[in-house]
Amino acid sequence: MTSSADLKPYIIFGYGSLIWKNPGRVVTLIHKEDWDHFSASDAFPEEDIVWGVAHTIDPAQADEVREYLDYREKDGYTVESTDVYGVVNGEEEALIQGATVYVGRPDNPSFIGSQPIEDLAQRIFRSVGPSGKNSVYLYELANAVRKLAPESFDSHLFALEKRVKELEEETLNRS
Incomplete structure (x- = not known):
């Protein structure tokens, strides 16, 4: 009989909502070659590193x-x-x-792909789902990445955060 102490732990590398909270979907990890294909107007920042959290799951709960x-x-x-x-x-x-990781792939029929940062910022600014405002999701993710690795710089994430905050400020100024 195998005990849970004999089982290998299940490890998940999390990004997006798996860093700071479970619900929602605003961002996903994709392979660099897919980024290059979908994001011709938004060049891959070669100096960026993806920072996330590796969650170690007790083998007794791994299947669940x-x-x-x-x-x-x-x-x-x-x-x-x-x-x-x-x-x-x-x-x-x-x-x-x-470690297990969930990656956006263009061969998955539900994969949306990339959008220019302005279009994406507009969508995040306007969108609200069952988990709340997409802008809050974005801000929580950016803050979590900063806390996780203060020396890191995710240029796409932070540019998106900056633009959504600008949209909020523009809306306040019009009011």
Whole structure:
């Protein structure tokens, strides 16, 4: 008989709402080559690094969590495996091998793809879903990334945050 102590932990690399809260979808991880294909007007910032959180799930709950996430992330995401890197003593090194990650893929029929940052900012500014305003989701994600890795800089995320805040300010000034 196998005990939960003998099982390998289930590790999920989370971005977007998996960093700060579960509901909502505003952003997703995609492969660089897909970014290059969809975002010709928004060049990939080569110096950016994706910062996220690796959640270690107790093996006793792994099946339940995997089933929940597979259902929740079914529209627009593909399950993949990735190594998770961190900075240790100023050097980048692989800390976890084979973490589960949900990635947006263009071959998934629910994958929306990219939009120019102005169009995306307008959509986030206007949109409200069951989990609340999309702008709050964006701000919470940006704040979580800043807290997670103060030395990081996600140029796309922060440019989007800046533009949505400008839209809010413009609306206030018109009132």
